[in-house]
Amino acid sequence: MKKSIFLTIIILTISLLSGCSRANEITSANSAEVISDNKSSGSITIGFSQVGAESDWRNINTESMKKSLSADNGYSLIYDDGQQKQQNQIIAIRTFIQKEVDYIVLAPVIEDGWNTVLAEAKDAGIPVILVDRKVNVEDNELFTCWVGSDFELEGRKVCEWLNEYCKANAIDAENINIVNIKGTEGASAELGRSRSLHKAVNKYGWNLLDEASGDFTQAKGREVMAGFLRKHKDINVVYCENDNEAFGAIDAIEAAGKKAGNDIMHGEIMILAFDGSTEQAINEIRNGRISCIGECNPLHGPRVEKIISNLEKGIIPDKYEYVDEDIFSADTSVKTITLDDISYNIVTP
């Protein structure tokens, strides 16, 4: 009995000590940062809750925010990675409110369920800027503004490029046989880009042979494309709703002994894609395996920085702020496209 009491005392001591030592680790790891925080006490504090680090696009997006909202520019950024969980993002926003940040920037993982916590931010008088995805809230006053991409416009640009390409190379609309590798169903990017394609198919009289979701991944893109190639013999255009799906489609096309390229009247299969944020995608444009990419600009940082500095001066931003986006192609037969009386130059990387 004595022995066991002795043992329990030892265990208790060990556990307490380990608790303390772990605590010390946190302290020492952060002491440097605490000092730098105090130094920049006059700066604007921003809490940024990011979705996670699931794709290249997302990482570039995060880096852009960190760079624009740096201490050198007079900001103190608190970055929080939500690890794809809404629950984590809700906790993060509540923490930001307690930390009395000046602004909250939120890249929501899903579009729903933000009413409660955004109302809490509003009650505390903290403006919320949304980036990338939108949120479904009844009260639009719950957020100050939204910064992101116009997915439908991206889709329209790529479709218009295809139309101009057909005109320039004297290809009849009825010879265009398209398959669509959709993104994750229900994602804003998928909805916008698919809508544009459907409108263009109706408008120009192309044939849309088939559609299936590739979940924005290379593996799924390859699988879907392989299925399409078995099912349809006359595919000559693939509309991939992001770069990764396009890489997968290229794999599948080459595995089937065909070639990805622009010469669609002579057996080549043309690949259209979106994002264009990685070097790999731009290289595929240069070597002609991807014919055209509608850029989805991940560099939201500068725009958010502008909005915040305007808000500081009392200038109210537009509710929806779209970032500028290019359209990439190595083909020289189309120089510009025009949509809604605005002309866009084709960028050759």
Place this chain on the structure above:
Amino acid sequence: MNIKKLNLNSHTLLLLITIVLFIILYGLGCILYSNKGFTHLQTFLNILITNAGLICITCGMTCVMLTAGIDISVGGLVAMDCMLIAVGLNKGIPAPLMVILVIVIGILFGLMQGFFVGYLNIQPFIVSMAGMFFTRGMTAVISTDQVSITEQSSPLYYAWANYKIKLPFGGYINNKGVYNAPYIRINVIIALIVLIAIFFMLRHTRFGRNLYAVGGNEQSAAMMGLNIKNVKLKAYTLSSFLCSIGGICFSLNTMSGSVQQALGLEMDAISSAVIGGTLLTGGVGNVIGSFFGVLINGTISSIVKTNGKLASSWPNILTAALLFLFIVIQSIFAAIRNKKMH
């Protein structure tokens, strides 16, 4: 006599360690981040609001673990509950009816799991794993979309979720000059009621004592004439029932249904119970400990988020370290107990 005394000792000691650890962690947060609002009463209340669902679920998990079982279906069940509530409310079913429906489904689901574990004597891990796959699958069958609960879909449910119970003390004026009164939400009240009810059930009812008896030593419990099958059936039913209540609390916090919701929640519940001093081998544990286990997990995540510069993987690593620590302590206790018995 000797055995009983030792059991009680180790039991209270594990609880004590948990509470002391919580106080150390929270005190540390207050000292380190007093200038970042960690000392606000609301920081603590936020831990309660965000983890209200987890508190209910961990109470159920503790009861199951007392019988030396485990229930990993809870995350899936929460996702299914949230989805059911979201879809049901959007179809115009009244909120009270939806709440009752979810609870009834939870009880039926628990009866089924309890029957398999208790009467067919199948491994609890396997049964509840099947339950997890079933509930996750059913969530996707109900809808693969993200369904949100808006004011239009159910004004009553919306009002519940947004109702702030303001406390008359502990407020502060933030840097924008707005007075922030501390508040809790309805789900915290639900969670605390569940916690107190289960605490008294374990202490003062025959069923509560039976749970300890079954987990402590199944054979001697059987020899004493205990209906072990029935106790296990009830334990799993209770777990799923509490999980459904937790699902409602969770839904009140997120106001949406999605297949991705509550991923890994079962692991959070188990780790909280273990940190709270519940033995995986059964027979030892207490919901108050589990409650502090949830608070410790919440505090870790709060500290990391308040710091703002640590990577989000840190809560996981710290939880892992704590779990390891507690498992080591527990195995030492188990060894002592075995030695004394023989």
